[in-house]
Amino acid sequence: MDEVDRKISDFVQRNGRASNAEIAEVAGVSVSTANERLRRLAGTGVVSQWRGVLDPQRVGAGLCVFVMIDMAYDGEEQACERLCQCDEVQELHHISGPHSYLMKVRVADTRALQDFIQTVVKPMKAVLKTETLVSLSTQKETSVVSIPVPYMAGG
Amino acid sequence: MDEVDRKISDFVQRNGRASNAEIAEVAGVSVSTANERLRRLAGTGVVSQWRGVLDPQRVGAGLCVFVMIDMAYDGEEQACERLCQCDEVQELHHISGPHSYLMKVRVADTRALQDFIQTVVKPMKAVLKTETLVSLSTQKETSVVSIPVPYMAGG
DNA sequence: TGTGAAACTGCCGGGCG
DNA sequence: CGCCCGGCAGTTTCACA
Numbered sequence: 001m002d003e004v005d006r007k008i009s010d011f012v013q014r015n016g017r018a019s020n021a022e023i024a025e026v027a028g029v030s031v032s033t034a035n036e037r038l039r040r041l042a043g044t045g046v047v048s049q050w051r052g053v054l055d056p057q058r059v060g061a062g063l064c065v066f067v068m069i070d071m072a073y074d075g076e077e078q079a080c081e082r083l084c085q086c087d088e089v090q091e092l093h094h095i096s097g098p099h100s101y102l103m104k105v106r107v108a109d110t111r112a113l114q115d116f117i118q119t120v121v122k123p124m125k126a127v128l129k130t131e132t133l134v135s136l137s138t139q140k141e142t143s144v145v146s147i148p149v150p151y152m153a154g155g
Numbered sequence: 156m157d158e159v160d161r162k163i164s165d166f167v168q169r170n171g172r173a174s175n176a177e178i179a180e181v182a183g184v185s186v187s188t189a190n191e192r193l194r195r196l197a198g199t200g201v202v203s204q205w206r207g208v209l210d211p212q213r214v215g216a217g218l219c220v221f222v223m224i225d226m227a228y229d230g231e232e233q234a235c236e237r238l239c240q241c242d243e244v245q246e247l248h249h250i251s252g253p254h255s256y257l258m259k260v261r262v263a264d265t266r267a268l269q270d271f272i273q274t275v276v277k278p279m280k281a282v283l284k285t286e287t288l289v290s291l292s293t294q295k296e297t298s299v300v301s302i303p304v305p306y307m308a309g310g
Numbered sequence: 311t312g313t314g315a316a317a318c319t320g321c322c323g324g325g326c327g
Numbered sequence: 328c329g330c331c332c333g334g335c336a337g338t339t340t341c342a343c344a
Contacts, residue, residue, distance in 0.1 A: 009209055014206070017172070042207075047210075049207075052204075092293070133251055133252045141245075142245055145211050145214060
């Protein structure tokens with residue numbers, strides 16, 4: 001993970017369909033080297049997946065909500081697995097603070113949300129209480145991470 | 156936005172580097188049709204961007220936190236703009252509930268977090284109070300959205 | 311939808327540090 | 328010894344009919 005790898009990683013996370021020629025240009029290496037570096041980054045899992053990001057509004061998943069979940073220890077693991085399997089659930093984090101989990105959910109509308117909460121989330125025995133925060137508007141939403149420093153990754 | 160478009164959208168959001176041949180196969184159309192459909196989906200913004208997703212751990216942004224922000228009306232807009240410009244900020248949502256905003260942040264470690272909160276967030280005059288929830292472990296994290304129904308999008 | 315030219319990807323051998 | 332470069336063959340892309 002040197003400067004070249006960092007440049008390539010940062011470039012492809014913003015331009016997932018860039019050709020090797022463009023990547024080579026940005027990284028300051030030859031096309032074949034860029035090709036090999038990228039192959040390696042993907043092989044080692046630094047670049048873990050490739051996505052075309054859809055506009056949620058245009059595919060009918062315009063409602064974004066965050067659900068705080070208070071969970072009992074009994075049945076916690078099964079509940080998490082179940083939630084992770086749901087397509088509506090984009091994220092599930094075990095968090096510090098008064099609540100156990102923070103879950104990000106995308107659905108079509110309030111009706112679909114109500115349906116999801118009532119039929120999937122609340123029936124689970126481990127779920128003690130939920131608090132739903134609706135995203136009224138989204139100022140920023142990206143999966144791009146800033147690569148902070150001359151960072152050395154362990155193989 | 157018909158069945159073919161939906162199949163293509165759903166496929167490329169999971170396989171961002173798929174060739175047109177693969178896409179054609181999945182969607183059940185010819186390669187040139189797949190090419191044209193995808194071009195159109197990207198052109199109209201249904202597929203809004205292409206990303207290589209990086210493993211945050213391996214690029215030195217292993218700490219994920221959510222920050223609830225209470226904000227005053229005065230200076231609110233400038234504060235949001237400033238936050239959106241920060242690379243550490245992955246998401247910023249205006250939310251319902253007792254707090255004004257929910258912000259998702261990725262940094263290297265607790266020191267970098269402390270630094271970001273103290274030097275960027277708290278000094279802003281509109282920021283009245285913050286509450287930071289640290290992600291202790293992430294069970295799921297994806298940008299994939301479920302395309303709910305035979306959904307008709309307006310051009 | 312099918313065809314063809316242009317571009318791109320991925321591998322190979324050679325050379326430099 | 329390891330990494331980088333240029334060239335070649337197969338594949339993919341994109342405009343046109």
